[in-house]
Amino acid sequence: MDAIYSNLLVIYYSGTGNSKRVSEWIVREAQTRGLKTHMASYHQFNPEDIADFKGKTLVGFFSATHGFNMPHSMLRFLFRFNLLKGSDVFIGNTRAGMKLGKLFLPGLSGIAMYFPALIMLLKGYKIKSMYPVDLPSNWISLHPGLRKKVIESMVEHYEILTKRFASKILDGRKVFLKSFILLPLDLLVAPIAFGYYFVGRYILAKTFIANYNCNDCGLCMEQCPTHSIILQGNRPYWKFTCESCMKCMNYCPQRAIEAAHSMVFVLLFALIVFINPYLSAKVTSFVTLWLYGSRIAFESIYFVVQWSVALALFFIGYKLLHYLMRFPGINKIITYTSLTTWKFWRRYKIPKQNTAQAGKN
Numbered sequence: 001m002d003a004i005y006s007n008l009l010v011i012y013y014s015g016t017g018n019s020k021r022v023s024e025w026i027v028r029e030a031q032t033r034g035l036k037t038h039m040a041s042y043h044q045f046n047p048e049d050i051a052d053f054k055g056k057t058l059v060g061f062f063s064a065t066h067g068f069n070m071p072h073s074m075l076r077f078l079f080r081f082n083l084l085k086g087s088d089v090f091i092g093n094t095r096a097g098m099k100l101g102k103l104f105l106p107g108l109s110g111i112a113m114y115f116p117a118l119i120m121l122l123k124g125y126k127i128k129s130m131y132p133v134d135l136p137s138n139w140i141s142l143h144p145g146l147r148k149k150v151i152e153s154m155v156e157h158y159e160i161l162t163k164r165f166a167s168k169i170l171d172g173r174k175v176f177l178k179s180f181i182l183l184p185l186d187l188l189v190a191p192i193a194f195g196y197y198f199v200g201r202y203i204l205a206k207t208f209i210a211n212y213n214c215n216d217c218g219l220c221m222e223q224c225p226t227h228s229i230i231l232q233g234n235r236p237y238w239k240f241t242c243e244s245c246m247k248c249m250n251y252c253p254q255r256a257i258e259a260a261h262s263m264v265f266v267l268l269f270a271l272i273v274f275i276n277p278y279l280s281a282k283v284t285s286f287v288t289l290w291l292y293g294s295r296i297a298f299e300s301i302y303f304v305v306q307w308s309v310a311l312a313l314f315f316i317g318y319k320l321l322h323y324l325m326r327f328p329g330i331n332k333i334i335t336y337t338s339l340t341t342w343k344f345w346r347r348y349k350i351p352k353q354n355t356a357q358a359g360k361n
């Protein structure tokens, strides 16, 4: 039987290597069938690299899931992608899987595949497949990385499944089942995806700090795909453009990057106990006076005010923290009140990928 495709192009977004590894598995499968292949991270993709593609091309986009959605810069890449118009496309995401005993548990995609699929469909591409892969979670500012044995068995398990998926799509078959199994839950969390996209990701960007072990080696600044770390007062400073891909935190050779848990705790406490009740009372009296006490008006105004104030508070709190951390005593207090500093709080990156390779993520 003649091969359906002559070429395979896979573009990925990967912080800690999961989505890159899945892309490699798919590309390898295509290579064993003799297809011409190209694989690149979204921020390093050069259209000239596929100038010699002739015949039919299958295009794949594989990305980490962030806040039940595809990360912002990958979405922006898709909006701008106009090559190989009309091609067959597959959309995939890696998400936070778990393993309980012998049971492999899935993460939750939300709109991380449906939304990009819609974008590409509207742009004239043919959506052939959508596929999630449940590799270990890398969100280690929230929880410790999984144990090595668990990670290895998950990677082994999903390598087999991904190769099966690759084989099917390269045969020209459509694969959608796994992407729709959790549809009711995906739809349920869709509003959170919007909340994360418009507010959450900016707050998370303001939770990273470099502790006293940082030796200014510059690796995190060099390798951040969104160029979100700058030197301020001779120490790394995280800008709002950080997408919390977790690359810097997991690859820092000094293990110096922490999540500022104590600052987050203090700011959330201030917001919930003092600031939000105050704002709520002010918005209530404004709506009562000017807008006939409308419930919808209250909810809309309060939503905007509450989150704008939260963002401003995190920005100011982070600036202040960054300044205070120049004092060794305060630096130590902030470091030791971060959970990520303790040995039991493991870092995570896909096995068998060193720091130099991470540079190509």
Ligand SMILES: Cc1cc2nc3c(=O)[nH]c(=O)nc-3n(C[C@H](O)[C@H](O)[C@H](O)COP(=O)(O)O)c2cc1C
Residues within 6 Å of the ligand: 013, 014, 015, 016, 017, 018, 019, 020, 063, 064, 065, 066, 067, 068, 069, 094, 095, 096, 097, 106, 107, 108, 109, 110, 135, 136, 137, 138, 139, 140, 204, 243, 244, 245, 246
């Ligand atoms: C900020 C952030 C948000 C995340 N949100 C989700 C999510 O909504 N659903 C999910 O299943 N996994 C979520 N994860 C887990 C990652 O998507 C998952 O570990 C992914 O495989 C990481 O891929 P990478 O190594 O290619 O970056 C999140 C991770 C981070 C850091």
Ligand code: SF4
Residues within 6 Å of the ligand: 210, 213, 214, 215, 216, 217, 218, 219, 220, 221, 236, 251, 252, 253, 254, 255, 256, 257
């Ligand atoms: S990689 Fe680590 S040690 Fe190097 S500059 Fe960044 S935080 Fe500091």
Ligand code: SF4
Residues within 6 Å of the ligand: 015, 223, 224, 225, 226, 227, 228, 229, 238, 241, 242, 243, 244, 245, 246, 247, 248, 249
């Ligand atoms: S600053 Fe770190 S977590 Fe943020 S986008 Fe860059 S590498 Fe990823």
